[in-house]
Amino acid sequence: MKEMAKAAEIAGEWASTSPETRAGVITGVADALDAAGPFLIEIADAETRLGTERLTGELARTTFQLRRLAAESGLSYDVRIDRADPSWPPGPRPDLRRYRTAVGPVLVFAASNFPFAFSVAGGDTASAWAAGCPVVVKAHPGHPELSRRTASVIEEALGSWSAILGLVEGEAAGVEALRHPAIAAAAFTGSVAGGLALARIAADRPVPIPFHGELGSVNPVIVLPGAAEANAGELAAGYAGSLTLGNGQFCTNPGLVFAPSSGPFADLVAERLREIPAAPFLNDRIESGFEAGADRLASVPGVREVVRGAGARLFEIDLEDFVPEVAEECFGPLGVVVRYSRLPDVLPVLSALPGQLTTTVHALPEEAADVEALRPVLADRSGRILWGGWPTGVAVTAAMQHGGPFPATTSPATTSVGTAAVERFLRPVSYQDWPSHLLPEPLRDDNPWGVPQRFS
Template identity: 90%
Template sequence: MKEIVQAAEIAGAWAATDPKTRAAVITGVADALDAAGPALIAIADAETRLGTKRLTGELARTTFQLRLLAAESGSSYDVRIDRADPSWPPGPRPDLRRYRTAVGPVLVFAASNFPFAFSVAGGDTAAAWAAGCPVVVKAHPGHPELSRRTASIVVEALGRWGALLGLVEGETAGVEALRHPAVAAAAFTGSVAGGLALARIAADRPVPIPFHGELGSVNPVIVLPGAAETRAEELATGYAGSLTLGNGQFCTNPGLVFAPSSGPFVDLVAERLRAVTAGSFLNDRIASGFETVAERLAAIPGMREIAGGAGARLLEIDLADFVPDVAEECFGPLGVIVRYSRLSDVVPILAALPGQLTTTVHALDSEAGDVEALRPVLADRSGRILWGGWPTGVAVTAAMQHGGPYPATTSPASTSVGTAAVDRFLRPVSYQDWPSHLLPEPLRDDNPWGVPQRFS
């Protein structure tokens, strides 16, 4: 596969670039995408039906994260230097110098629901480039023309570094690329079934590789009685908006809500959802999948439909009737309300849920004692825990964790959003007793690249 061969050929030279050079190249890609914005947005809207407003914002997010991760390329080495110490217990310590270096060519599987931000030049690509890795992208079939046009613009902007991006299309090509011996890591955003199938391929290779898959999540929301009673209007409006944002086609869509058995909150949510205008699905396959899962959830014993229409659906079930199938992700505008009488009964249900990208708590300050019992359970089950607010906004920043325990992701220790995403494509190497002038630049005494160094 020529794209991977070309990536392998340039991998060493790109990994050896100084941070300023690397940042300038990545920033140049962001500038080129901004310049081509109107044309790219028109293509994206024709293929995805997401609308120009949404796509304009997503392209801005994409070029922002390229620039942010470009700036991160100089601080990702995590240099640790231990000077030789003859008195170190239990015996002499040699001169040890550890840093993180690029893993090699990375394969990125583009997502359907973010044709810019999780696609050809999206966050996975930006993070891999910042780590010093070339990228081959498996284009998503939902936006092929946009993928080709974006790749063309990026390759032109890369100039002599054009081999840093390759594009392949089709399921067969994606699997072939994943099995290629030169590929050192892979990143994926998509369905649980598709992600797990690819993860098995990555693990079954003669030389297994890291597979960073972001798969599925229902992102539970827990509404405590005080908040449900005193903030019902606000919470109902916020939940309905988050549930239907992008027609529910977000991995952080809050599909499962635990709410008190009494109070106006649920009726107010149903009222707002009945007024929602029908949105567009990304493609017919996603629309069909939504209907299939929605009907399966509605058929669970004890489940009741309290709002249904062209725009969104809302189901309700009592906690006593809760079964694990209630927590199945439905990719689209469908919410499930689980009614509880005692919050203490919710805790073991939350503890038994599969891993989640997010969990959210809505409570009054006076309910802090009850929240203390919830917090460790939520931290065990998710990568991001929200106090108030709604999970559908994912900030691109240093402290963001967009990942979680399996099956939300296949690599819970990493994030696919934010500057820490670079970590997925690095591996540590230690040098012992090497002359300083023969070391990689980040480890040298004179530190020619000016990277952060930690001494002990």
């Protein structure tokens, strides 16, 4: 495949660029996308049904994260320098210098629900570029024309660096690219079934590669009794809004909420959801999948359908009837309220849940002791734990963790959002007793790139 060959050919040169050069190239792409915004948004709206307001905000997020990750280019080397020490026990220590360098060409599988932010110029591409890796994107079939036009805008902006982005289309081409020996890592956002199929291919290659997949999550919310009683109306409105944001087509959609059996919270959520108007799905396949998943849930013993509205579906189940099928993701505006009588009884159910991107706690300050019991369980099951608020906003920042235990992701030690996303596409290398002038720039004594260095 020509895209693979181009990526392999330029990989070494791109990895050896200075942070200043790399940041300038990535920032230039962000500028070009901003300039082409009206044109690209029109195409995206025609292909995705997301609306110009949502798409305008998403494109702004996309160019922001490009610039933010461009600034990370010089901060990700993690340079550690141990100078030679003849007195080091149990024997002399040599001069050791360790840093992180690019893994090589990265294959990115674009997502359906974010045609800008998780697509051709999305966070996976931006973080791989910032790490020094060229990228080949497998376009999503939900927005093919947008993918082509975005790639064209980027290619023009890259100029002589145009080989750091390639685009392939079609399922067969994506699998062929994943098997190509030039590819050193892959990133994916999508379904559990699709992600696992690709992860197996990545693992079964003659040379296996890291596969960073974001797969599925229902993002449980736990409402403690005091909060449910004191803030029932506010919490119900917040939950309904988060559940139906973007017609529920977010990976952080809070599809599962544990709430006290007594009190008005669940009834208020139902009232809110009955008022939600219908909103378009990304495509007919996702809509039919949502309806099929909701109908399967409705057939689970103990599950009661409370709302079958134009814009959402809501189910209830008592905690003692909870079964694993209730925690399966249904991509769209579907929520399940799990009614509990005693908070301690919720802990073993939470502990048995599959891995999640997020978990959320709503509690009053005086319920701190109960929260302390919950916290380690939630930390064990998820990558981001919220106190109050709702999980559907994911900030592009240094401390963001957008990942979690399987099946939320295949790589729970990494994040796909935030500046730490760069770490997925780096590998450590140590140099021992090398002359300073022959070392890579980040490891040299004169530190020509001015990157952070840690000495011991």
